[in-house]
Amino acid sequence: MHIELIDLLRCPRPHEDSWLVASFARMDGRLVVEGTLGCPVCGERYAIRDGIPRFDAAPEELPESPAVQGGARHPVPVTRNALPDTQPGISEPAAEGAMRMAAMLSLTRPGGLAVLEGETSRFAGEVRNLAAARVIALNPPAGELDEQEGIAAVECSSAVPLARGSADGVALDGSAAPSLVLDVGRVLRPGGRLVVAPGTQLPPAFRELARDERYVVAELTGELVKLSR
Incomplete structure (x- = not known):
């Protein structure tokens, strides 16, 4: 995930809006490849793996020891099951x-x-x-x-x-x-x-x-x- 877009992220839990605290374990230029996002409101932590913030990831999937600590506050994403091939619009060029x-x-x-x-x-x-x-x-x-x-x-x-x-x-x-x-x-x-x-x-x-x-x-x-x- 591009580092400049991380500031847009928020914790998906139902509480007050707050930036997330980010720590980066691996980067590729301006892209965050591996890291962790933490919510200062509820204390929840989320993984960034393969460049994707994964809000649905289990705690054991979090990186163990980030090499680089980021001072910015940031949010995280979630995964879901594969979608069927009958969704609207998928046949359009x-x-x-x-x-x-x-x-x-x-x-x-x-x-x-x-x-x-x-x-x-x-x-x-x-x-x-x-x-x-x-x-x-x-x-x-x-x-x-x-x-x-x-x-x-x-x-x-x-x-x-x-x-x-x-x-x-x-x-x-x-x-x-x-x-x-x-x-x-x-x-x-x-x-x-x-x-x-x-x-x-x-x-x-x-x-x-x-x-x-x-x-x-x-x-x-x-x-x-x-x-x-």
């Missing part, structure tokens, strides 16, 4: 699918942050190039992501382990856990886009914008503010 995905997520701001979960992460490279965006590939299929600058794989099955309001758009495939779907509203900025498979129940505070046989596009409207005199 990469360039065409990526262009459509970038448009649905309204990635018009250079340097914006997109989260592509599960099978939708196959568009990560093309979306990054088309939209000049940073991309978090959440729970990507094993061996299908070519990580590069501006793209990071993260494993977390229960939540989107990113800072509140940090993402411009999130795309989930049809097998995302309900808890992960509900967490999207916390991660998106106001007006941010959510792309899900038809049949997925939209979380509160989202307004549906469009749908077809493959995707539903929604926008985070936020909670209504009561005005009083």
